[in-house]
Amino acid sequence: MDFIVRFKTVVALFCFTIFCIVSLALKSSTFSLSFTGVGSAIISPFQKGYHSIEHGVHLFWAGFTELGEVRKELEQAQMRLQKLEGAAEEMAQIKNENAQLRNLIGMKPKVGYESIPATIISKDPDNWFRNILVNRGSDDGVKVGMPVISYNGDIKAIVGKVVGVRGSVSRVLPIVSSDMKSGVMMQDSRYPGLMTGYSANAALCKIDYISRSAQIKPGDMVITSGQGGIFPQGLLVGNVVKMISHKTSSFQQVIVKPIIDYDQLEQVFIIMTETDPAIKELLGETE
């Protein structure tokens, strides 16, 4: 006992280091699932408490800074609502007409998708990781692999995908994360590529494996290709910022600015489509 008191600094350092190493090692071993489960159960109340404090601070702060802005937004929203009410009616007619025409030429009806709104509970508070925690989980039917979208004004674009689900919360991996890989293509030229987060700039993404022969210019729109089984085809991703070509490669890299700004994100929608189990198995994703 005297030894522990006398060398408490070294003993504490040793214990803390061992704890961290064991935790890190377990995460990368087969025990990860159960350890993560126990860890989640312990830290979940803290995360909720943290969210309450954060939300309180946000409201307090917003009271000073956002009141005028909210008034202006309310007026704009009322005007938009009036416009949209008319548009919704028109849309229903077009949808009906489209279904009739599809039926006439013998095309399969297009599968629509349901989505549920979710609020962001927390974002990673450090500069290293970019996960988002949202307030919808397995209780709401959310499953691993479901795509997440959001709106920038009237434009709907992808945010990321669900990578972890608990009872009332889910973890979302955004497209700007270097862990995220998604199949995309150029909207005009239809050249496909593989998109990941761009490590040199946290707000951008890069697309690899785009053929050098593809004619791409800054401002071109990038959409999801539907390949990979996660995102439905045709969802907007972002605009091309620049192209990088290497003489030795038959491909070019394209840097993309996502339509949805990760830092401004507050509300998202989870698309309730399940990933094909075979693809899920191939990617090794588990709930």
Added chain:
Amino acid sequence: MILAYIYTGAIIALSLVIQGNDSFDVIKVAGVKPDLLFIAIVYFGYTFGSFYGEVTGFIGGIFHDSISSYILGILTLPKVLIGFAIGFISRSLLRQNPLTVFILVFGASVVKGLITLMLCFAFHDAYISDIISIIIPESFYNAVLAPFIFMLFDKLYDHVIDRSGY
């Protein structure tokens, strides 16, 4: 002494709220926010010794890891090691003045960043370019803020705790 723990707890909570809350995104420079929790840990190690530094590093790091929802330990271990090392070396080598604090926090932030980068390589995913895009800007930002934060903490802890050292 209880007051000191309350202050420390409040500082940890406030640092995490500032780092995680979107309302404080205005403090982002070159795409990064300062690691206020880390500045506090360096202060505790520097002023009160290795034990206080590493314990604050561990508790703060665990909370930081919890809300990061990543691997428990990846942000804690660098903070524990730096909390210990700062207390061990700085009291005997350096006297507190703004320039010293700037250099100390900049150096400590770079080392912390490099340890995190190595852990990311081993257990997650990382790129060498993170040195330019994350480590250097964050270290510089931490170092610029540190002299002011140290001054503030000095005033706060002036009457509540004895400076023990290692």
